[in-house]
């Protein structure tokens with residue numbers, strides 16, 4: 001089992017952008033509107049001799065603030 005590093009934080013602070021940079025991908029959709037990321041994205045990252053799973057999350061949010069939740 002690989003260690004999992006999870007990116008958490010408030011909406012629209014750059015979590016998905018950071019995820020894409022670390023995984024060298026465009027997998028996570030980033031946008032300048034909060035709450036774009038809803039599902040958790042996972043990717044295996046190999047850095048030097050270290051291997052881990054990185055997870056991009058939707059971050060903190062209050063349920064009642066999200067439409068159609």
Ligand SMILES: Nc1nc2c(ncn2[C@@H]2O[C@H](COP(=O)(O)OP(=O)(O)O)[C@@H](O)[C@H]2O)c(=O)[nH]1
Nearest residue numbers: 010011012013014015016017018030031032037
């Ligand atoms: N100025 C600036 N904008 C950034 C940076 N990282 C991300 N952004 C922008 O901030 C917005 C939100 O980014 P996103 O990755 O979707 O944030 P998330 O909601 O935390 O996943 C996008 O318009 C990004 O282009 C940064 O380091 N500096």
Ligand SMILES: [Mg+2]
Nearest residue numbers: 015016036037
């Ligand atoms: Mg995001």
